[in-house]
Amino acid sequence: MADPRRIVIVGTGLGGASAAGALREQGYDGELLLVGEQRHRPYELPALSKGILLGDTDEPDWVHDESFYAEKNVDLRLGTRVTRIDVAGRSVEIDGKAEPWDRLVLATGSTPRRLRVPGHDLDNVRRLRRLDDARTLREELTEGREIVIIGAGWIGCEVAAAARKHGANVTVVDVVSQPLHRVVGDTIAGVFRGLHEANGVTFRMDSGVEEFVAENGRATGVRLEDGTVLPADLVLVAVGAYPRTELAQEAGLALSDDGGVQVDETLRTSAPDVFAVGDIAAHVHPRYGRRIRVEHWANAKDQGAHVAQNLLGGTEPFAASPYFFSDQYDLGMEFRGLTDPFHDDLVVRGDLSAREFIAFWVRDGALQAAMNVNMWDDGDTLQALVDKRARVEPAKLVDADLASLMG
Incomplete structure (x- = not known):
C-alpha cells in the first residue's frame, strides 16, 4: 500500500480531530484536510451536559490548542459542508469543488432525535448536542422555572441535575419504568431514581408524550398520553441520537442493521481506502465477536487515534472496551x-x-x-x-x- 499524499477527514468532532492529531504524531507529513459543519474548533462533548450546564466552566475541553492546526499544517475548515463523496473518483465535493483524497475518514458523528409530535419545532423545545446549545440552555435553567425533560437517559439525567442546581423545577418523562433502565437494569436504575428524587426531581415514567401545548409560538406545557398537561417554560428532548450516515449511504458504502456504517476490525469500510470512526462506525469488535456501534466520547477519541496507523498502512484491530462516565449531584x-x-x-x-x-x-x-x-x-x-x-x-x-x- 503506497503512502497517501492527501488524507481528508470529514467531521470536526472528537473522532476526526483525534485522527488528525495522531497522524501528525505518527510522522505523516502529507496534506491533511479536516472539514466539518460546526463553527467552533474541535471539542469534546462531555462538558456540555456537565461542567458548562452546571456553570463550572464556559469552555469545553478542546481537542487541541487553537494554534495546533496551523503549526501542524492541518487544513481546518469549519462551518463547511461536504455534499458528496465520490468513491470511484476519490474526491469529496465542497462548495461545488472536488477535493481529492488518497485516504478518507468519515467521522460525521450523530444528531439528536426529534420527538415527532405536534409542537416539536416550537422555539423553546430544545435538544442538546453542540456547544452553543449548552451555553444557551444554561442561561434558561434558572430559579423557579418549569423544565420538562423528555428522556431519562444519561443526557436527560445530567441536565436534570444541572437544572436542579440552578433552582429550576424539573419533571422527567419517559416511556420506560425507570431512568437509565435500558442501560443498567432495574436495581441500579433505582439508585439513580432515588438520587434524583432526593434532589427534588419529579418522574413521570411509563408515560408517552402526545403533544407540546403552545401559546404564541412557544411551548407552555407537555400533554402526556393520559391527558395530563405538565406546565413547561422550557422542554428538553433527550431521546437518543441517530448516526449521520447520509454521505456514506449516498456513496454506496455498506450500512449495518442499526443504521451505522459497516467497518471491519481495522475500521475500514466496504470501500477501498475509506475508514469510519466514532458514532457512525458499526465495528466488528474482536473481543465480542460481533458488530457493535458505540456513541460514547471515549470511543470516538480512541477510534480516531487508532485509525491513524491503519490509514498509513497498518492492519491493527481496534479492541478497546467501551467506556463512559457521568457526574450527577x-x-x-x-x-x-x-x-x-x-x-x-x-x-x-x-x-x-x-x-x-x-x-x-x-x-x-x-x-x-x-x-x-x-x-x-x-x-x-x-x-x-x-x-x-x-x-x-x-x-x-x-x-x-x-x-x-x-x-
Whole structure:
C-alpha cells in the first residue's frame, strides 16, 4: 500500500480531530484536510451536559490548542459542508469543488432525535448536542422555572441535575419504568431514581408524550398520553441520537442493521481506502465477536487515534472496551464494558443505599462490564478485568481483593 499524499477527514468532532492529531504524531507529513459543519474548533462533548450546564466552566475541553492546526499544517475548515463523496473518483465535493483524497475518514458523528409530535419545532423545545446549545440552555435553567425533560437517559439525567442546581423545577418523562433502565437494569436504575428524587426531581415514567401545548409560538406545557398537561417554560428532548450516515449511504458504502456504517476490525469500510470512526462506525469488535456501534466520547477519541496507523498502512484491530462516565449531584461513576442488563447477572460490591459501590455484570461466568460509583481506587483493575472478560466467581467479586482476580 503506497503512502497517501492527501488524507481528508470529514467531521470536526472528537473522532476526526483525534485522527488528525495522531497522524501528525505518527510522522505523516502529507496534506491533511479536516472539514466539518460546526463553527467552533474541535471539542469534546462531555462538558456540555456537565461542567458548562452546571456553570463550572464556559469552555469545553478542546481537542487541541487553537494554534495546533496551523503549526501542524492541518487544513481546518469549519462551518463547511461536504455534499458528496465520490468513491470511484476519490474526491469529496465542497462548495461545488472536488477535493481529492488518497485516504478518507468519515467521522460525521450523530444528531439528536426529534420527538415527532405536534409542537416539536416550537422555539423553546430544545435538544442538546453542540456547544452553543449548552451555553444557551444554561442561561434558561434558572430559579423557579418549569423544565420538562423528555428522556431519562444519561443526557436527560445530567441536565436534570444541572437544572436542579440552578433552582429550576424539573419533571422527567419517559416511556420506560425507570431512568437509565435500558442501560443498567432495574436495581441500579433505582439508585439513580432515588438520587434524583432526593434532589427534588419529579418522574413521570411509563408515560408517552402526545403533544407540546403552545401559546404564541412557544411551548407552555407537555400533554402526556393520559391527558395530563405538565406546565413547561422550557422542554428538553433527550431521546437518543441517530448516526449521520447520509454521505456514506449516498456513496454506496455498506450500512449495518442499526443504521451505522459497516467497518471491519481495522475500521475500514466496504470501500477501498475509506475508514469510519466514532458514532457512525458499526465495528466488528474482536473481543465480542460481533458488530457493535458505540456513541460514547471515549470511543470516538480512541477510534480516531487508532485509525491513524491503519490509514498509513497498518492492519491493527481496534479492541478497546467501551467506556463512559457521568457526574450527577454528588454521584460520580465510570462504566466499562458492554452488557445486556436484562440477561446478565448483576453482582454488587459495596453499599447501594450509600451510593458507594461497584456493580458487575456477569454472563456464563465471564465478566462483561463494571460500573464504579463513588469508589475510585480500582479503576485500572476494573479495566483489566473487563478487557480480559475475566472468569470469576460472583462471591469473589463481592469480597476478594480485586487485583487478585486477574489470574
